């Protein structure tokens with residue numbers, strides 16, 4: 001049994017080393033992908049439910065590794081956050097997305113309410129010069145900040161404390177909007193929520209999944225919709241896949257949605273084609 005214990009220990013130790021190795025490899029591959037500019041930005045349409053028109057798009061990072069193939073963000077965003085790489089990568093996404101928006105504004109008659117959504121990490125929110133850097137990026141690309149919505153998760157806002165709120169306030173001051181992403185999964189108190197300089201909430205898709213069949217989820221979504229109306233905040237439902245979910249949302253006053261029911265994230269040229277050929281989904 002002593003023998004077995006030793007083997008178990010060896011196996012365990014080996015497991016950790018292998019995991020750490022794989023992480024290091026992933027990190028150096030991500031660094032290389034960023035340096036070589038092989039990361040891409042895809043766009044998922046946002047849809048206005050009462051009219052059906054595309055009222056925006058969310059920029060989503062894509063990594064196509066020559067050997068490993070497509071690596072999903074859920075596998076590398078956390079690593080990018082731990083290593084701090086998310087700061088330059090996230091800023092690059094903003095630049096790319098703004099340049100794309102500029103092209104759309106030039107080539108297509110965009111709906112007046114069209115908004116470009118970009119995800120920001122809590123790490124970026126801790127950078128005191130973030131407002132200046134982003135405002136410079138908008139100016140360089142020639143886009144109006146009023147067309148841009150920055151998405152921050154509830155937990156990243158809560159973790160960033162005073163610096164985060166000051167940075168968010170400065171961002172709002174030059175005209176950009178801020179949405180709380182994955183709303184409902186964090187634990188922001190309602191009193192705190194009232195004090196945050198935010199413009200809208202994105203209801204996490206975990207609540208949307210079963211709204212048509214689970215009365216608890218239905219109640220939570222209704223409460224979020226009532227809350228956003230009371231606080232004068234916009235609201236978007238994420239992860240809408242079925243007609244029943246859409247019907248529930250419309251019936252309860254949620255007018256904007258995003259999900260596979262309408263469109264998946266896609267490269268820029270496909271979005272342009274969609275905006276031109278099928279502006280209503």
Ligand code: C2E
Nearest residue numbers: 060061073074077093119120121239240241258259260265
């Ligand atoms: P997120 O911000 O909540 O983005 C929405 C995610 O839901 C996307 O996953 C999208 O592809 C997926 N999705 C959209 N509609 C549906 C649906 O109907 N059903 C289901 N099951 N999923 C749907 P994706 O692209 O894999 O991104 C995952 C997460 O990675 C994002 O979640 C975001 O937190 C993070 N991420 C992606 N790009 C960036 C970025 O540029 N910066 C930062 N900081 N994070 C990013």
Ligand code: CA
Nearest residue numbers: 058119151181
């Ligand atoms: Ca998001």
Ligand code: CA
Nearest residue numbers: 181182202238
């Ligand atoms: Ca989300």
Ligand code: CA
Nearest residue numbers: 181182204205
């Ligand atoms: Ca999410």
